[in-house]
Amino acid sequence: MRDCLFCKIATGKVHAKIIYEDENVMAFEDINPQAPVHTLVIPKKHISTTLDIKEDDSALIGSLFRIAGQVAREKGIAERGFRLVSNTNPEAGQTVYHIHLHLLGGRHMHWPPG
Numbered sequence: 001m002r003d004c005l006f007c008k009i010a011t012g013k014v015h016a017k018i019i020y021e022d023e024n025v026m027a028f029e030d031i032n033p034q035a036p037v038h039t040l041v042i043p044k045k046h047i048s049t050t051l052d053i054k055e056d057d058s059a060l061i062g063s064l065f066r067i068a069g070q071v072a073r074e075k076g077i078a079e080r081g082f083r084l085v086s087n088t089n090p091e092a093g094q095t096v097y098h099i100h101l102h103l104l105g106g107r108h109m110h111w112p113p114g
């Protein structure tokens with residue numbers, strides 16, 4: 001989608017520190033990390049919010065979780081623990097309207113979240 005930041009990252013038009021990429025999924029470092037590990041996992045396909053996920057996207061969404069776990073293992077935080085977050089719409093703090101999982105870890109995660 002034109003003018004979508006994460007579509008531009010997915011197509012290489014905007015630079016990001018990419019740590020995983022396949023045909024459908026990309027993982028890259030968040031530009032403003034909130035934890036020692038803060039990686040974003042996105043589908044290359046544009047989906048604006050979690051409310052726009054269709055049945056046909058089920059395997060793709062599953063891949064986001066699978067790849068997030070793979071990145072957590074590679075970064076050595078899998079056993080300690082990590083958090084996967086997906087914000088939807090303004091009150092949850094969504095700022096980029098292309099779905100993404102935040103993979104957060106490397107420090108203690110508080111609950112309830114802020």
Ligand code: 5GP
Pocket residue numbers: 005016017028029030031032033086087093094095096097
């Ligand atoms: P949201 O607020 O939508 O849940 O998450 C968007 C995330 O994208 C934020 O954590 C923000 O720091 C990150 N972000 C915003 N612009 C860029 C950018 O240009 N490059 C990268 N790598 N991350 C970005």
Ligand code: ZN
Pocket residue numbers: 001004005006007008045046047097098
């Ligand atoms: Zn997009």
